[in-house]
């Protein structure tokens with residue numbers, strides 16, 4: 001061992017770490033990169049965020065703007081707004097770093113969301129990874145808070161409008177709404193404290209929580225080992241992939257610079273959040289066509305969707321359902337469903353076993369269809385967040401757009417569910433056909449006369465397994481059997497009628513692995529005369 005390494009080993013036990021940790025195998029699949037993109041975007045956020053803290057002044061005190069931007073000079077603005085303009089126009093490289101930071105935030109939330117969807121659709125949340133899924137749900141929530149709190153800091157007209165929206169959500173909470181508003185804003189909206197409070201949340205509280213959660217998250221990924229897609233040589237008991245050191249570290253390091261480089265390119269070429277065009281926040285103003293950052297669009301859309309004026313007076317308080325339900329209620333519902341999903345699915349399917357092999361989404365058609373239905377519902381809310389832009393761009397009535405989406409928010413998920421499930425089942429059937437009859441496109445083989453011929457390729461048992469791997473629930477209806485003496489016994493392998501029905505619903509009725517005899521028969525069929533190889537010229 002080199003001298004420096006020995007020195008470290010004697011003090012921090014490097015050799016042990018090297019053996020156990022550095023040779024750890026990580027499987028390869030493009031979808032496993034999504035979590036990494038989230039991680040790298042977070043690192044970029046930390047680096048660029050530190051730069052911004054040097055010049056940003058988190059104060060709502062009013063000053064006269066005296067910077068370089070001519071059109072704003074002499075106007076009374078908050079220190080926060082003025083310092084954002086200073087970073088953009090007077091600090092060298094400031095605008096570039098501001099833009100990289102904002103793009104990184106958008107990418108971060110997008111990558112976290114895509115990563116969560118990959119974990120959902122492949123069933124990676126199943127036992128023993130439920131706790132890591134819960135940590136993930138915590139990360140999703142804190143990522144949204146991180147993004148929103150940062151977006152609000154420049155104290156411009158757009159972000160102030162976003163804060164007004166959140167103020168409405170807080171006040172809509174039954175009974176404690178008004179107190180909660182006073183607690184958060186230090187008085188009535190907007191008050192004079194909010195920016196400095198949000199600053200603390202944005203640069204200290206939330207990053208610290210995210211860092212803690214990411215550490216626990218990755219520690220659990222190492223502890224459980226990563227899941228892998230089914231394939232040749234891959235079982236529930238092994239991991240097939242590359243060692244962390246040197247292969248994976250080199251790949252991951254390179255990938256970090258690709259993500260960083262892409263973000264720098266975006267920051268350098270694509271304008272984002274030009275606050276000098278919006279102007280400073282003024283509670284009496286709001287611009288037409290104001291849009292939140294993408295990850296808040298669905299809440300904005302839900303609020304625009306619900307018919308206004310729905311409120312009741314009860315117990316001396318006003319219950320503003322029209323704001324509470326689409327705002328706080330919907331967010332609470334989403335996070336509750338996300339947090340409970342692994343447990344609900346395990347209960348419904350009666351599945352108590354561990355899973356280290358991933359599901360191909362088609363092989364869990366009901367889960368996949370429910371996921372796509374959820375995305376369709378989210379998508380409808382999200383589109384409605386831009387109902388005014390759609391109306392003006394397509395020259396249609398705003399009311400027509402809103403009413404259409406009110407219907408679609410219920411109808412689209414149903415259609416999405418049915419269509420997705422059908423597609424999954426037919427893909428399963430296509431897989432089965434392929435297992436039975438080989439690949440249609442065939443492979444080129446040399447024929448005895450010296451030419452080339454196309455032959456149907458019967459596929460190997462391993463490939464067949466990879467293609468058809470799906471949860472194998474026997475459709476047992478009875479969980480008890482009777483022996484010759486009439487004694488009823490519980491069959492340890494049987495599942496209850498309800499569970500069997502749910503399992504079949506989850507996995508699909510007409511899908512199963514072909515038997516060895518069927519595969520044998522199919523190979524025989526492929527080799528017979530009626531399937532003569534086509535002669536190629």
Ligand code: HEM
Pocket residue numbers: 031032033034035036038039042112115116119124125129132133134135136137139140143210214217221225226227228
């Ligand atoms: C800051 C946000 C997050 C970061 C940086 C992060 C990072 C990662 C990384 C690097 C991996 C290993 C590679 C991969 O499978 O993609 C991973 C795995 C995992 N993540 Fe995340 N993640 C985040 C959020 C989430 C969320 C929101 C969820 C779900 C609600 C989640 C659930 C999981 C699970 C269950 C695994 C294990 C997957 C497996 O072994 O196949 N993560 N995460």
